[in-house]
Amino acid sequence: MDLKLKIWRQKNAKSGGRFEKYQVKGISPNCSFLEMLDILNEQLVRSGQEPVAFDHDCREGICGMCSLYINGKPHGPDKAITTCQLHMRKFKDGDTITIEPWRSRAFPVIRDLMVDRYAFDRIIQAGGYISVNAGGAQDANAMPVPKYQADLSMDAAACIGCGACVAACKNASAMLFVSAKVSQFALLPQGRPEAVERVRNMVKSMDEAGFGNCTNTGACEAECPKEIKLTNIARLNREFFNSKVCAETRKAAVFAG
Amino acid sequence: MTRLVSKVPPGPLEEKWSYYKSHQNLVNPANKRKLDIIVVGTGLAGGAAAASLGELGFNVKNFCYQDSPRRAHSIAAQGGINAAKNYQNDGDSIYRLFYDTIKGGDYRAREGNVYRLAEVSNLIIDQCVAQGVPFAREYGGLLDNRSFGGAQVSRTFYARGQTGQQLLLGAYSSLSRQVKKGTVKLYPREEMQDLVIIDGKARGIITRDLITGELHRHFAHAVVIATGGYGNVFFLSTNAMGSNGSALWQIYKRGAYFGNPCFTQIHPTCIPVHGDYQSKLTLMSESLRNDGRIWVPKRKEDAEALRHGKLRPTQIKEEDRDYYLERRYPAFGNLVPRDVASRAAKERCDAGFGVGETGLAVFLDFADAIGRLGKSAIEERYGNLFQMYEKIVDENPYENPMMIYPAVHYTMGGIWVDYELMSTIPGCFVLGEANFSDHGANRLGASALMQGLADGYFVIPYTIQNYLSSEIRTARISTDKEEFAAAGKQVADRLEKLMSIKGKQTVDDFHKRLGRIMWEYVGMGRNEAGLKKAVGMIQELRQEFWQDVRIPGTMHELNTELEKANRVADFLELGELMALDALNRNESCGGHFREEFQTDEGEALRDDANYAYVAAWEYQGDGKHELHKEVLEYEFIEVKQRNYK
Numbered sequence: 001m002d003l004k005l006k007i008w009r010q011k012n013a014k015s016g017g018r019f020e021k022y023q024v025k026g027i028s029p030n031c032s033f034l035e036m037l038d039i040l041n042e043q044l045v046r047s048g049q050e051p052v053a054f055d056h057d058c059r060e061g062i063c064g065m066c067s068l069y070i071n072g073k074p075h076g077p078d079k080a081i082t083t084c085q086l087h088m089r090k091f092k093d094g095d096t097i098t099i100e101p102w103r104s105r106a107f108p109v110i111r112d113l114m115v116d117r118y119a120f121d122r123i124i125q126a127g128g129y130i131s132v133n134a135g136g137a138q139d140a141n142a143m144p145v146p147k148y149q150a151d152l153s154m155d156a157a158a159c160i161g162c163g164a165c166v167a168a169c170k171n172a173s174a175m176l177f178v179s180a181k182v183s184q185f186a187l188l189p190q191g192r193p194e195a196v197e198r199v200r201n202m203v204k205s206m207d208e209a210g211f212g213n214c215t216n217t218g219a220c221e222a223e224c225p226k227e228i229k230l231t232n233i234a235r236l237n238r239e240f241f242n243s244k245v246c247a248e249t250r251k252a253a254v255f256a257g
Numbered sequence: 258m259t260r261l262v263s264k265v266p267p268g269p270l271e272e273k274w275s276y277y278k279s280h281q282n283l284v285n286p287a288n289k290r291k292l293d294i295i296v297v298g299t300g301l302a303g304g305a306a307a308a309s310l311g312e313l314g315f316n317v318k319n320f321c322y323q324d325s326p327r328r329a330h331s332i333a334a335q336g337g338i339n340a341a342k343n344y345q346n347d348g349d350s351i352y353r354l355f356y357d358t359i360k361g362g363d364y365r366a367r368e369g370n371v372y373r374l375a376e377v378s379n380l381i382i383d384q385c386v387a388q389g390v391p392f393a394r395e396y397g398g399l400l401d402n403r404s405f406g407g408a409q410v411s412r413t414f415y416a417r418g419q420t421g422q423q424l425l426l427g428a429y430s431s432l433s434r435q436v437k438k439g440t441v442k443l444y445p446r447e448e449m450q451d452l453v454i455i456d457g458k459a460r461g462i463i464t465r466d467l468i469t470g471e472l473h474r475h476f477a478h479a480v481v482i483a484t485g486g487y488g489n490v491f492f493l494s495t496n497a498m499g500s501n502g503s504a505l506w507q508i509y510k511r512g513a514y515f516g517n518p519c520f521t522q523i524h525p526t527c528i529p530v531h532g533d534y535q536s537k538l539t540l541m542s543e544s545l546r547n548d549g550r551i552w553v554p555k556r557k558e559d560a561e562a563l564r565h566g567k568l569r570p571t572q573i574k575e576e577d578r579d580y581y582l583e584r585r586y587p588a589f590g591n592l593v594p595r596d597v598a599s600r601a602a603k604e605r606c607d608a609g610f611g612v613g614e615t616g617l618a619v620f621l622d623f624a625d626a627i628g629r630l631g632k633s634a635i636e637e638r639y640g641n642l643f644q645m646y647e648k649i650v651d652e653n654p655y656e657n658p659m660m661i662y663p664a665v666h667y668t669m670g671g672i673w674v675d676y677e678l679m680s681t682i683p684g685c686f687v688l689g690e691a692n693f694s695d696h697g698a699n700r701l702g703a704s705a706l707m708q709g710l711a712d713g714y715f716v717i718p719y720t721i722q723n724y725l726s727s728e729i730r731t732a733r734i735s736t737d738k739e740e741f742a743a744a745g746k747q748v749a750d751r752l753e754k755l756m757s758i759k760g761k762q763t764v765d766d767f768h769k770r771l772g773r774i775m776w777e778y779v780g781m782g783r784n785e786a787g788l789k790k791a792v793g794m795i796q797e798l799r800q801e802f803w804q805d806v807r808i809p810g811t812m813h814e815l816n817t818e819l820e821k822a823n824r825v826a827d828f829l830e831l832g833e834l835m836a837l838d839a840l841n842r843n844e845s846c847g848g849h850f851r852e853e854f855q856t857d858e859g860e861a862l863r864d865d866a867n868y869a870y871v872a873a874w875e876y877q878g879d880g881k882h883e884l885h886k887e888v889l890e891y892e893f894i895e896v897k898q899r900n901y902k
Contacts, residue, residue, distance in 0.1 A: 012814070028532055030651075035534050038765070045763045045818060050809045053817055055324060057497040059537045061645065062422055063328040078648070085648045110468055111815045114324075118445070121325050125437040129430035130389045134309040134714040135380070137387035141344060144398025154391040154416060157423060161327055185389050 001027050001093035005040065007052055008100045013108050013116075019098075029089035033076060034059060034066065036088055054113040061085040061225065064160030067167070068113055069100040074164035074223045082162060082225045102163050104172035106210045117163050119209035120177060126205035127198040128181040130190055149187050156183035158226045165220035165228070171212030176220040178206050179236035180228050186239050196246050199239040261514070261873055261887045264675040265369035270893045271351070274373045277676070278719055282726035289314035292725050293733065295462055295477035297449045297504055299326030301421075301706055302689025303483030304428035305713025310481075311435030313718055315725075318475055319432070319441055320464060322448040322499055322820075327429045330485060330497040331709060334421025335542035335642065337403060337413035338385075338706040340378040345402055349410040351375045356894060358704060361407040361594050362669070362697020363847035363863060364896045365517070365871070367889060369676055370694050377715040378707050382414055384714055388427040392416050403638075405702040406543055407594040407901075413703045418542055418641045424706055428713070447473070448820070449504045450748040452480060452511045452685065455740045459508075459685035463741070463748050467820060470813040472745055474736035478728045479684045479721055482508060483713070486668035486690040488521065490828045490835065491780070492772025494665035495527060495540040501824040502831050505672055505691055513680035514873040514885060516673035516693030518831070519839035522700055522848045523781050524666030525598035528649055529618040533769075538664040539649060541621070542642055543702040546591045546598070548626035548635065549659070552578045553610040553619050563612045570612070570620055570658050581605055589901040596699045596848045596861075597901060599663035603781050604859060606662075613660045622658035663781065667705060669696040669848065670838070673873040673887070677720035678712060681875075684728075686721060688712035693871065698847025752812045755822050760805030764821040767802045771795065771825070771832055779836050784852040788840040792833055796880075799829040834874060834882055841884060844868045865896055 002025045010017030024040050031039070034056050041051035057065040061082040068083045070076035076086045091097065099113065107115040145153075159180035166174050182199050185191025191198075214233055221230040266273045266280075284292065292315050296307040299321040307319040321329060343349040355375035359366055382400070386392065392414050393401040402411040416423040435441040446467040453461040453474070461476040487502030488494040509515050526541045554560045555577050562568040581601055583590045593601075602619050605611060612618050627635050632655060636643070643654045650660070672680050672687040674694055679686050689709040696704065735741075778791035802825070810816045845854040845861035846868070854862045871887040 028534065030531050031534050032536070032649075035536050038536055039534055042763055042765060045807060045809055046761075048809065051818060053815060057323055057328055057499050058330060058333045059498055060333055060495075060539050061648075062333050062419065063323075063330070063497065065323060065328045080644070081648055085645070087648065087651070089651060114815075117324060121327075121433065121436075121443070121445075124327075124430065125433040129434045130387065131434060132384070132387040132431075133312040134305070134384055134431070134718065137380070137383035140342070140382045140386040140392075141399050143386075145394055146398050147394045147396050150391050150394045150398075153389075154393075154423075157391050157416075157426065158419060160422075161325070184391065188389050188391065190387060190389050 001029065001088065001091070003027060003091065004096040006096060006098040007113070009052070009112050010109050012111055017109065027088050029087070031088045032059070032084060033070070033086040033088065034084050052113060053111045056084055059084040062160060064162040067102050067115065067162060069102060069167055071098055074102070074167040075225050080225060080227050082160070102167040104166045104211070106172065106174070107163060107166065119211070120161050120163065122209060123174070123178060123202050123205045124181065127201035130185060131194060143189055145188060153184050153187040156180045156187070156228065156232050159228050160226055162225065164223050164225060166211065168219040168223035169212065170217065170219070171215060173214045173220070174206050174211035175214040175233050175236060176224065176228055178202050179232035182239055183232040183235045186235060195239060196243040199236065200243045203240055261673070261885055262675060263367060263369070263887060264677055265367065266676065270368065270372045273369050274376055281719060281723040284722045284725050284729060286314055288729045290316070292316065292728065293318065293477040294479050294481060294721070295320070295475055296481045296483060297462065298329065298483035298485060299432070300329035300331035300483060300485055300689060301425055301428060301709030302691070302713045303481070304329065304425065304432050305710050306481055306483060306688055306717045307441050308428060308431035308435050309714050309718045310721070311438070311440035314440065317435070317441040318444060318477065320444045320447050320449060322446065322467060324445055326432055326443060326445065327426060329425060330500050331706070332422045332425045333497065334706055335418045335540065336405065336544035337415035337420045337703040338381065338424060339405070339412050339703040340382045340414060340707065341375055341412060342379055342382060344400060345411045347410045349412050353410065354378060354412065357408050358695065358701060359697065359894060360899060361701035362699050363861065363899060364697065364865070364869065364891070365846055365889065366695055366697035368891060368893055373716070374695050374708060374711050377711045380715055381707065381710045385424060385427050388430060390416065390423045390427045403544055404547055404592065406546060406592045406598070407701040415544070418544070418639060421706060424710065428710070449507065451744045452508045453741050453744045454511055454682065455734060455738065458683045460734055461736065461741060463744050468815050470811070470816065472748055474741045474745055476734050476736050478725060478731060479686065481686045481688060481717065481721070482672070482691055483688040484691050486671065487828070487831055488665045488668050490771065490832045491665040491775045492768045493530065493535060493538050493776070495524060495538050498537060501827070503824050503827045506827040506831055508672060508680065508682060508685055510876050511682060512876070513682050513685060513687070514673040514875050515670070515834060516871050516873050517670040517838065518835045518874065519779070519842060519849055520669035520698050520847065521665060522595060522667040522669060523599045523663045525595055525602055525663050526621060526661045527664035528646065529613050529615065529660055529662040539645065540664070540666060541646060541659065541661060543595065545621060545639060545642065548638070549591065549621040549623050550580055550625055551582050551591055551619055551621055552580045553605045553612060555579045557609050560610045560612055564614060564616050579610070586901045593901045594699055594701060599781060600850060602663055618660040618662045620658040621661045623654065624658070627655065667700055669693065669698060669700055673871065677723060678717055679720070679724065684724060686717060688717060698849055752819065752823070755806070755819065755826065756808055756812050758804065758806050758808070760807045762805050763807060764818055764825050767798065767806060768821070768825045768828070770798055771829060774798070775832055779832070779839055782850055782852050783839050785840065788836050791836045795829060795833045795836065802826065802829055830880070837882060838872055838874065841872060842868055863898065
């Protein structure tokens with residue numbers, strides 16, 4: 001099939017950007033979306049132009065490196081997949097496809113379609129872990145975890161940190177991302193001892209990075225390639241509320257003692 | 258030859274690691290703060306190492322080419338991680354895991370290293386659970402296990418089909434905690450370009466900031482390389498697009514020996530190739546072989562009809578199907594090791610029984626399992642894999658059998674290291690897939706995650722101290738020193754040379770051509786004539802590359818074509834060494850199948866009298882390589898022909 005492409009080009013973080021139009025011809029419907037961009041880039045390089053820069057790595061939907069806002073949707077029109085798993089059979093011959101980077105103040109553009117998502121790493125650094133050094137753990141089966149709880153934790157842990165939730169949200173909120181990590185640990189007994197500090201520190205880091213607030217539109221859940229549930233945000237809110245209450249109770253206990 | 262000392266500690270197998278730990282030198286906490294360690298790579302090995310070394314109090318600098326440490330390709334491992342917990346009470350033990358791994362590797366790995374791997378495997382599971390890795394559990398709340406190829410016990414722990422992801426995110430969490438504490442500094446989107454050696458010891462690296470194009474110099478008292486395997490030399494593989502062999506090639510050229518470069522694993526269950534625009538191959542976890550049955554039609558006419566779409570696979574009657582693995586290997590059936598399963602698929606397809614449009618595919622059928630366990634049980638076990646298959650192939654695997662074919666997946670070969678995981682360059686350590694150490698000539702499923710985490714969490718934190726204990730008086734060396742300047746200039750010169758070629762062909766043109774040569778002659782079946790031909794072809798292609806590659810833009814900015822060219826330039830040399838190594842090894846073992854050396858039944862024929870050694874290659878400059886041998890002595894096990902029948 002033949003396609004027209006409208007792609008955001010931007011030299012670097014400081015320069016302005018603009019849409020450029022390109023054409024690709026004879027694309028197989030079995031070709032993946034990123035392979036279609038490979039074909040475009042080969043074409044550009046051959047004709048002496050600079051290729052379109054985009055992030056990608058594993059190309060099997062798990063590393064979370066690929067992004068792209070395709071025809072107004074993060075990761076394109078198909079549900080529950082990343083851009084690298086999107087195939088051209090989802091488009092029609094003659095279509096015009098508009099491709100943009102993630103749009104959020106917290107994710108500055110590096111070049112063309114690449115953005116800087118280090119804010120996500122910073123949020124994890126603020127508290128997205130259980131404090132355990134290598135070597136001191138007890139036997140793995142010493143603490144049984146109910147299956148339904150472990151399954152819910154796994155559902156949340158499936159987040160790939162791609163940032164589609166932020167891109168989909170009109171407020172550029174990172175609540176789905178943060179809530180997935182908070183939930184994964186909140187649901188496991190191992191995660192409880194630090195639950196209060198974790199949620200407070202992660203939310204603080206999220207706010208500092210400039211992500212917007214959640215207004216429950218649900219766009220993040222609808223566009224998440226791993227179908228992370230909105231209920232995690234409810235859990236995040238509860239954990240956050242608890243952390244305030246707990247902190248007050250703790251303080252009171254200390255004073256009383 | 259004296260340089261190849263394995264340093265395996267004395268004593269009985271099960272006491273070697275304890276002996277080592279109680280006799281090694283340590284570094285006290287006050288001194289740890291004064292010592293810098295560079296870790297290149299943030300996967301299971303690199304991420305776990307950086308986190309653990311940070312926990313101990315060393316100053317760690319951790320590099321990756323991706324935008325975040327969480328992207329490393331360990332994340333893509335699906336099936337699981339082995340450990341000798343024996344939670345199933347099915348007869349497992351550390352010894353049995355050790356034995357299965359040595360045997361699975363076709364007796365080409367070092368006993369002491371493999372035993373240690375099996376020994377620390379249990380600690381890994383404990384550590385990961387403590388970190389909050391949500392492993393699959395049974396209704397009683399205890400951990401669940403599944404079986405994997407090459408074993409007769411269920412010892413594989415898993416987190417749906419995303420085990421690698423969960424383990425990597427566990428290591429990434431621990432790493433992030435150390436970043437917050439200030440013991441680890443991260444350098445994402447910064448790629449290693451060369452190793453700096455001062456007075457014979459590894460003392461730092463040169464890197465390129467992939468966003469600005471600037472070259473940076475970094476000093477450390479020791480350098481740890483954990484950059485994964487080099488399977489992308491084949492262009493098409495299950496590796497990530499950015500996975501590369503350049504860090505290994507850089508340290509090889511600086512004096513580290515390369516062990517068994519030809520040992521490549523071709524994974525039996527991948528989605529078949531479908532077009533020349535294809536950029537990578539997708540693996541379908543080996544765990545699928547637990548419940549899926551592999552078959553092709555018994556009659557060539559049926560295969561022909563299937564290829565042309567005149568028959569549907571479900572129309573082939575039970576008695577007209579050849580479940581060739583169950584037929585040839587009744588004891589292990591569909592769970593034979595990967596090399597055996599891959600070759601058997603190739604054999605059927607070469608004989609004309611292959612299916613799919615190209616005839617290069619076999620069926621992996623779940624109809625029996627769905628009938629026995631119900632669709633929901635299969636969905637629970639493999640849901641995300643089935644979804645992935647459907648997205649790529651556009652067919653529903655619950656209704657039609659999957660089509661699969663072998664693809665390059667893992668490289669058992671890598672930098673030669675001793676028991677301490679140190680290369681032949683003092684102070685340069687190599688972990689995980691990047692080293693040659695534990696899997697011999699073939700890796701068993703669910704063992705890569707085990708090795709990466711074993712090396713990172715439980716081996717390097719000990720062994721590196723034995724080295725660093727004699728470095729506590731070494732003050733930090735300025736990166737203005739001439740060795741840094743010289744290495745930096747060499748890197749800049751090479752990049753300038755690449756930019757100045759301004760030829761006509763793209764980097765991918767060359768990479769694809771290299772891949773075809775490798776797959777054809779250095780792939781699943783190898784022979785003397787083909788390997789010799791490959792060496793010549795690669796040399797010609799390399800020459801052409803340096804005369805005709807086209808890289809747009811400049812080197813002083815983000816330049817993805819330059820990044821690729823830089824890696825492909827190394828693959829064009831590494832590919833040749835792989836062919837030379839395969840040519841030298843006049844036997845078949847594990848994933849290395851030399852067509853001249855097979856039994857009457859088509860099984861790999863080892864030559865223990867002449868080839869029970871690690872081929873460790875030394876760079877001699879100017880495209881020349883010298884072979885050294887580490888003879889493998891088996892003190893504790895009896896070396897046999899592998900038999901999965």
